[in-house]
Amino acid sequence: MNKRLSAQSISPENVSLIDEIIRLSDFTFDRLPMLDIIGERLVANMSVMLPDMTYAVCEASFQQLDYLPMAQVIEGLPSPAVLAVATGHPFDGEILLVIDRPLVVTVMELMLGGKANQLTIEEADEFTSIELRFGQRLAEAALFELQRSLSVVGSAELELDRVETDPDAASVANSNSLCARMRFSVAIAGQSCALEVVIPYDALEPIRPHLGKIYFGDRGEGSNGWKDLLTDQIEMAHMDLEVVLNEIEVPIQTIMGWSVGDIVDLCIEEGADATVMGADKPMFKAALGKRTNGYVAIQITEKLQDLEVGEDADNTD
The missing domain is CATH 3.40.1550.10 (CheC-like)
Structure with a gap:
């Protein structure tokens, strides 16, 4: 050329x-x-x-x-x-x-x-x-x-x-x-x-x-x-996040007996952290709160170790 x-x-x-x-x-x-x-x-x-x-x-x-x-x-x-x-x-x-x-x-x-x-x-x-x-x-x-x-x-x-x-x-x-x-x-x-x-x-x-x-x-x-x-x-992609307040085990017989109006105790203590999930993987710990407009909000309090697994795995050779 x-x-x-x-x-x-x-x-x-x-x-x-x-x-x-x-x-x-x-x-x-x-x-x-x-x-x-x-x-x-x-x-x-x-x-x-x-x-x-x-x-x-x-x-x-x-x-x-x-x-x-x-x-x-x-x-x-x-x-x-x-x-x-x-x-x-x-x-x-x-x-x-x-x-x-x-x-x-x-x-x-x-x-x-x-x-x-x-x-x-x-x-x-x-x-x-x-x-x-x-x-x-x-x-x-x-x-x-x-x-x-x-x-x-x-x-x-x-x-x-x-x-x-x-x-x-x-x-x-x-x-x-x-x-x-x-x-x-x-x-x-x-x-x-x-x-x-x-x-x-x-x-x-x-x-x-x-x-x-x-x-x-x-x-x-x-x-x-x-x-x-x-x-x-x-960076332009979108990701769905889920906030998990708590996970409890309930017998199937109890679930089958639920009806409209029943109250389910989530066993959440005051001040307990929620878990922010992305793609079924835990990403952050977060504290629950409420904004001045009345909406429920979360504040990120901790970055979970699971986010670093990919980087650590590359350095374990």
Whole structure:
């Protein structure tokens, strides 16, 4: 997937061969295989992020990684496009996120309740204000997923700096500065869309040693995407709780003889604690009380040891 540029493809002007060799000597064309892995991780993350935003099936793929000067990047930008400029660790400078108009409009229509099979993308020379706003939201979400994807080379913290539509205003490096460009295709709601990540080589300098060798595990304080997703889902889950005042044994013959109006003594002493149960397991001890509105309430007084069994079991090997 990595591509190396020839002298002909990188030269923005018709210069002599000697001048071109001197200019190219300032660039490093070493393969950075970790950018491929970061790109694949970004694809996996976007394949979860976009359906969460739009409630539509999405298929993303990593198309290409190549190296070219900023001038050539600007020349190849789609028009119009949302050009999001971001900064932050671990990059030493600005990076550029390019989102084409079909992706912005498709996401906007779906988030506003449009039907996937009724979308039509009309050509336009520029974005409306509402399209730009949704483009900014999409850029922020994509940058967060890129931040997570970078965990394979260390911790990352990216922040959207500005959103542009003028390519010249979105240039994140000098015209002859070498950049790494990752291209992605996104199929969503029957639309074929595109997204690009452009990182100047100078901005890669702090992590370039890590990009030259392949490893797949998270490093540093980088988060695990699936762990974060699972944690979020667990935190949003609901659980039924039961408050057990007391448990008593009653002969079956006595129960069979009960009738309306009979009084059952629960044998609860004043000040006795109740037990809070979850999934048929005791979780807390609680004291009974009454709120000012007249409702009965409980106050957690003790966390039962049963909650720690799972953690202790992991440490008994």
